[in-house]
Amino acid sequence: MLPQIRATRYVTPLKEGGSLPGIVEASDCGTYVLKFRGAGQGIKVLVAEVIVAALARLLDVPVPDLAVVDLDERIAKYEADEEVQDLLTASIGTNLGVDFLPGALGYDGALPPPRELAERIIWLDSLTANVDRTWSNPNLLVWHGRTYAIDHGAALYFHHSWPGRAPDPDRFAAQPFDASRHVLRDVAGDVAARHAELSALLPRPALVAAVDEVPDEWLEPTPWLTDASAVRAAYVSMLSARLADPRAWLPTGGDR
Ligand SMILES: Nc1ncnc2c1ncn2[C@@H]1O[C@H](COP(=O)(O)OP(=O)(O)OP(=O)(O)O)[C@@H](O)[C@H]1O
Numbered sequence: 001m002l003p004q005i006r007a008t009r010y011v012t013p014l015k016e017g018g019s020l021p022g023i024v025e026a027s028d029c030g031t032y033v034l035k036f037r038g039a040g041q042g043i044k045v046l047v048a049e050v051i052v053a054a055l056a057r058l059l060d061v062p063v064p065d066l067a068v069v070d071l072d073e074r075i076a077k078y079e080a081d082e083e084v085q086d087l088l089t090a091s092i093g094t095n096l097g098v099d100f101l102p103g104a105l106g107y108d109g110a111l112p113p114p115r116e117l118a119e120r121i122i123w124l125d126s127l128t129a130n131v132d133r134t135w136s137n138p139n140l141l142v143w144h145g146r147t148y149a150i151d152h153g154a155a156l157y158f159h160h161s162w163p164g165r166a167p168d169p170d171r172f173a174a175q176p177f178d179a180s181r182h183v184l185r186d187v188a189g190d191v192a193a194r195h196a197e198l199s200a201l202l203p204r205p206a207l208v209a210a211v212d213e214v215p216d217e218w219l220e221p222t223p224w225l226t227d228a229s230a231v232r233a234a235y236v237s238m239l240s241a242r243l244a245d246p247r248a249w250l251p252t253g254g255d256r
């Protein structure tokens with residue numbers, strides 16, 4: 001379970017983020033980048049953030065700690081900026097807190113991660129269909145000399161089709177991944193050669209535990225997935241199917 005805390009002060013918007021994330025102080029005295037449930041992209045983005053960060057931890061890819069952050073209406077009420085106030089008001093309830101890494105640098109290639117970490121990150125992005133780690137949007141931070149992966153909201157995009165059709169694990173398994181524009185492509189070696197070792201770190205119980213980190217109320221039922229536990233099981237099936245058959249999505253050594 002992720003820690004459950006409360007936002008105590010909205011500090012400032014993070015201008016860089018497309019979804020208008022904000023910095024907040026929280027009841028545990030920590031400072032968090034808050035990803036809002038009321039942002040335009042919807043709550044599924046937060047689900048992807050939680051699941052992919054949990055998989056990253058299993059693969060020993062550094063990610064900031066996450067927390068579920070409750071936002072109450074008083075914080076929204078005292079915000080002067082109208083656009084931010086609307087976002088805060090739309091986000092009353094639970095949101096995703098990403099531990100703020102003070103002074104972290106955006107990745108620019110000057111301090112590349114070790115080759116084998118670059119391979120783990122590309123493999124994770126290929127598995128979860130995360131297209132959001134290119135030079136135009138690296139979504140990597142360098143903090144105390146280590147490379148951290150952030151912003152996984154674009155991954156697992158299959159869930160955006162769930163309101164309209166039943167989950168299709170075979171279809172996801174067969175979805176190719178284009179790693180040629182990945183920001184770490186030139187740092188990594190043969191990603192496919194790592195598949196056996198890395199997939200062994202994600203046995204089914206580990207997938208179940210990763211998906212279990214998502215709060216129940218973020219798991220929207222659909223006509224086919226009528227409660228949170230059905231939605232959880234669907235995420236596990238999708239990931240299991242893709243892990244079991246990597247032929248379509250595994251970046252080959254030849255992609256370099
Ligand atoms: N934990 C963190 N610590 C420090 N800075 C962060 C952290 N998370 C995000 N940032 C900064 O905020 C920016 C936006 O964050 P993020 O990419 O997660 O938001 P987003 O709204 O999904 O962005 P976009 O859609 O524009 O990529 C990052 O590029 C980074 O500069």
Ligand SMILES: [Mg+2]
Nearest residue numbers: 017137139151
């Ligand atoms: Mg980003």
